[in-house]
Amino acid sequence: MDASQMFKLTGKIAIVTGGKGLYGSPISEGLAEAGATVVVASRNGAECETYADKLRNRGLKAIGMSLDLGDDESINGFVKTVTERFGRIDILVNNAVTRDGYGDLPDMTRERLSHTLDINVNGTLLLTRAVSAQMQEQGEGSIINISSIQGVMAPHFPYYEEGQSSPVGYTFEKWGMIGFTKWLAAFYGKDNIRANCISPGGFDPELETQKPDFYRTYKEHTPLGKWPEKDDIKGPVVFLASEASRYVTGTNLVMDGGFTIW
Numbered sequence: 001m002d003a004s005q006m007f008k009l010t011g012k013i014a015i016v017t018g019g020k021g022l023y024g025s026p027i028s029e030g031l032a033e034a035g036a037t038v039v040v041a042s043r044n045g046a047e048c049e050t051y052a053d054k055l056r057n058r059g060l061k062a063i064g065m066s067l068d069l070g071d072d073e074s075i076n077g078f079v080k081t082v083t084e085r086f087g088r089i090d091i092l093v094n095n096a097v098t099r100d101g102y103g104d105l106p107d108m109t110r111e112r113l114s115h116t117l118d119i120n121v122n123g124t125l126l127l128t129r130a131v132s133a134q135m136q137e138q139g140e141g142s143i144i145n146i147s148s149i150q151g152v153m154a155p156h157f158p159y160y161e162e163g164q165s166s167p168v169g170y171t172f173e174k175w176g177m178i179g180f181t182k183w184l185a186a187f188y189g190k191d192n193i194r195a196n197c198i199s200p201g202g203f204d205p206e207l208e209t210q211k212p213d214f215y216r217t218y219k220e221h222t223p224l225g226k227w228p229e230k231d232d233i234k235g236p237v238v239f240l241a242s243e244a245s246r247y248v249t250g251t252n253l254v255m256d257g258g259f260t261i262w
């Protein structure tokens with residue numbers, strides 16, 4: 001296969017959970033630019049549709065739909081609707097995250113932990129269960145999980161400003177996302193379903209003004225000497241979604257400007 005064709009996603013159907021958010025929007029955009037039809041999904045279906053409309057105005061293929069990872073009916077109804085409408089699901093990007101209930105361990109209660117874990121862990125696993133059943137029927141598929149640098153390291157607490165932290169549940173979930181990816185790759189390899197993970201570095205354009213000391217320290221710690229730009233996630237996600245990575249499964253691609261190498 002010609003390498004220039006390998007990155008094309010023409011005719012592919014992709015789901016991006018949280019696909020209108022900070023990292024979700026360039027993920028949705030990148031997949032659509034590569035030729036996929038993208039289903040932008042989260043609880044606020046109207047906002048997803050507004051974002052999808054922006055992509056359609058550029059001649060790209062996208063729709064917005066409502067999906068609540070905290071609700072089984074919503075998950076199963078969503079997968080059924082997508083499958084009926086498009087006939088298949090080629091790419092699933094598990095990107096959505098809730099930060100409700102996050103905090104440091106001393107502040108945790110069973111109730112707070114249950115809330116976030118139910119959405120970020122149970123919801124992600126149950127959506128993946130429903131989508132992978134469809135992918136099994138098709139005999140192919142690519143699942144991309146979004147972890148974080150917090151999935152390969154511990155938080156640099158000394159870098160944080162007063163009142164800033166990195167939640168204990170987030171570290172637990174993001175390390176788990178990489179293990180979950182390997183489990184999926186091992187279990188579904190026989191069905192020609194690949195599963196890979198991307199662990200991006202911190203990304204929040206507002207931090208430069210809101211937490212200037214943290215922003216500067218983080219940048220200085222990064223070998224490439226800068227924070228990621230909005231489009232930096234597109235290459236890794238299109239690579240892992242496409243034929244370009246067809247013999248790659250179970251891996252974790254760290255996209256952090258080198259932040260975690262030292």
Ligand SMILES: NC(=O)c1ccc[n+]([C@@H]2O[C@H](COP(=O)([O-])OP(=O)(O)OC[C@H]3O[C@@H](n4cnc5c(N)ncnc54)[C@H](OP(=O)(O)O)[C@@H]3O)[C@@H](O)[C@H]2O)c1
Pocket residue numbers: 017018019020021022023024041042043044045047067068069070094095096097098119146147148149199200201202203204
């Ligand atoms: N930003 C960073 O610094 C950073 C760094 C490394 C990794 N990441 C990872 O990148 C991914 C996206 O993070 P982000 O910073 O871009 O987050 P974000 O902008 O806050 O977006 C999160 C998305 O998740 C959706 N969501 C929340 N609860 C949901 C639920 N119950 N069901 C379905 N969707 C739900 C939200 O939409 P609704 O409110 O409409 O549901 C929102 O679109 C996450 O996996 C995160 O861990 C982020």
